[in-house]
Amino acid sequence: MKVCIDENLCQGHARCVYFAPDVFEIDDEGYANVREGMENVPADQQDNVRRAAANCPERTIIISE
Structure with missing residues (x-):
């Protein structure tokens, strides 16, 4: 499985980090x-x-996938 984030859509809710902190992180801009x-x-x-x-x-x- 490969994963990426559409940076144009992200609003910084950080739910991804809550569910998968080993895979996702929040940058300095949130x-x-x-x-x-x-x-x-x-x-x-x-x-x-x-x-x-x-x-x-x-x-x-x-x-x-």
Whole structure:
């Protein structure tokens, strides 16, 4: 699984960080990013990333299987 964030849509709700803190982080401006090296999501984090995507109010998390 690969994951990315549409930076044009992110509003900084940080729900992704709540559900998958090992994969997502908040930058200095308050917007979410995928942590460096986590673009290819490890198997043990995939459910967390799916929950994060489902709970993102702006639907900014893009998952490709």
